[in-house]
Amino acid sequence: MPPRGTPTERQRRLGSELRKMRIAADMTTEFAAGLLGVPRTNVPNMESGRSGISPDRVRTLAGNYGRADSPLVDALAAMAAERGTHWWEKYRGQLPVGFLDIAEMEWHARRLRIALTTHLPGLLHTEDHARAVFEQVIPRLPMSDVDTRVAHRLDRRQVFSKPDAPTVDLILHEAALRMQFGGPGVARQQLEHILGMADQHDITVRVVPFAAGGFPGAGQSVIYAENVVPTLDTVELDSTHGPEFIDSEIQLHKYRAQLDAMQDVALTPALSRDFIRTIADEL
Numbered sequence: 001m002p003p004r005g006t007p008t009e010r011q012r013r014l015g016s017e018l019r020k021m022r023i024a025a026d027m028t029t030e031f032a033a034g035l036l037g038v039p040r041t042n043v044p045n046m047e048s049g050r051s052g053i054s055p056d057r058v059r060t061l062a063g064n065y066g067r068a069d070s071p072l073v074d075a076l077a078a079m080a081a082e083r084g085t086h087w088w089e090k091y092r093g094q095l096p097v098g099f100l101d102i103a104e105m106e107w108h109a110r111r112l113r114i115a116l117t118t119h120l121p122g123l124l125h126t127e128d129h130a131r132a133v134f135e136q137v138i139p140r141l142p143m144s145d146v147d148t149r150v151a152h153r154l155d156r157r158q159v160f161s162k163p164d165a166p167t168v169d170l171i172l173h174e175a176a177l178r179m180q181f182g183g184p185g186v187a188r189q190q191l192e193h194i195l196g197m198a199d200q201h202d203i204t205v206r207v208v209p210f211a212a213g214g215f216p217g218a219g220q221s222v223i224y225a226e227n228v229v230p231t232l233d234t235v236e237l238d239s240t241h242g243p244e245f246i247d248s249e250i251q252l253h254k255y256r257a258q259l260d261a262m263q264d265v266a267l268t269p270a271l272s273r274d275f276i277r278t279i280a281d282e283l
Contacts, residue, residue, distance in 0.1 A: 007049030009101035014079045019047035025065035055081045071229045098242040109166045109225035113259050116221045117173040129190040132182030160201045168203040171262050174210050188283040206266035207275045215265050217258040
């Protein structure tokens with residue numbers, strides 16, 4: 001099988017975890033290749049996500065690295081077994097790969113912790129709000145590209161239709177609630193949509209009002225995706241250049257603490273709902 005041209009973030013993560021295991025066991029690529037009966041050059045391709053690997057081979061490597069029986073190995077074997085095409089693949093070649101990687105991350109998460117200070121979560125955008133956001137991109141996008149991005153953003157809602165849909169803990173700053181992308185009418189419909197989605201799905205919304213003052217991470221937009229085992233958790237940070245994915249244990253610990261601190265200064269879910277309703281009624 002030829003190497004993949006552009007592995008997904010999840011495929012890269014699988015390979016990265018196998019590499020971490022090998023290095024922790026002080027084993028060489030030659031040793032790993034000998035275990036699998038493949039050329040040595042195949043191992044770096046597997047560890048970068050550029051080549052696939054079977055669940056049995058994941059277990060063979062893990063066993064010889066001293067990690068035969070663990071929830072992490074089970075999770076990695078399950079990742080290796082994943083086959084088929086998901087909905088976001090229809091956008092490959094039409095959108096930056098980061099858009100697809102975010103959708104993939106959300107799809108496989110058990111829980112999403114999202115904190116935003118100046119934007120509202122893409123997973124809960126209305127069509128009009130999403131269009132208003134994408135129309136502000138510099139350089140300006142052709143209308144066909146805006147349409148594609150909006151369609152992808154709305155398709156991300158499919159994650160809530162899964163039998164094992166993730167729970168969502170959402171922290172929004174008052175600044176994000178008062179941004180009027182598309183004008184007051186669009187902004188009001190967007191806030192009402194968030195309240196409606198929270199009613200329909202396992203979504204908890206908390207608001208950090210201006211009166212709360214400063215707090216850690218005030219300048220960042222964060223999605224913390226919890227996986228089946230904490231080692232496979234992922235943080236996604238937004239930037240104008242595209243998403244950045246972080247998975248080192250030190251950084252995961254940092255962002256868990258940051259989200260906990262934000263939650264501590266936020267209003268309760270009941271008060272947050274009233275707060276959002278008041279802003280929507282003012283529009």
